Amino acid sequence: ETGVTQSPTHLIKTRGQQVTLRCSSQSGHNTVSWYQQALGQGPQFIFQYYREEENGRGNFPPRFSGLQFPNYSSELNVNALELDDSALYLCASSFGQGAYEQYFGPGTRLTVT
């Protein structure tokens, strides 16, 4: 196992609501990246946090936001949920700025109705 944990495992929300997903990185890792994986697709990069600062962002609107805490755990917040936000949200843990080898948590499956 990677030692990366995520909570909750499953979540059902209604369109327009807000959601917060959580991730704890592997011991010794200081970088967390978030990805969205729709059914039948590869994961798509949302953003990365390195030492509590955003270190890059993919093509996602501002209603997707995040935080990293001093212990390197991280949150992903999504406001004004849309039906298309239904997906598996993955966080990945790594060491150092940039991607290199990333280790994924089990993901949070979000369903928006």
Add this chain to the structure above:
Amino acid sequence: RKEVEQDPGPFNVPEGATVAFNCTYSNSASQSFFWYRQDCRKEPKLLMSVYSSGNEDGRFTAQLNRASQYISLLIRDSKLSDSATYLCVVRPLGGGSQGNLIFGKGTKLSVKP
């Protein structure tokens, strides 16, 4: 053109077969390359990094051809447990999305008895 393209699959092979997956990437400045494996409804797991000189890990061999922007994965003596989706992953150099891993859609492998 998609940034990372893979054989669409699915590949259905008997146990013991040798199977090869191919992947092409569009950004010639890409810096790092990986193969991940993803089981159904699970997170992606790093299978191996891909180096310019090619590398082998047991039954798995990865090759990189930078001139052709082509990556391959060869699995020898397939096992039932190799059944999964194999994701080709590229890390581009620089750009506005540091830390961005770009995933292909994946190729599904099914190994039959």
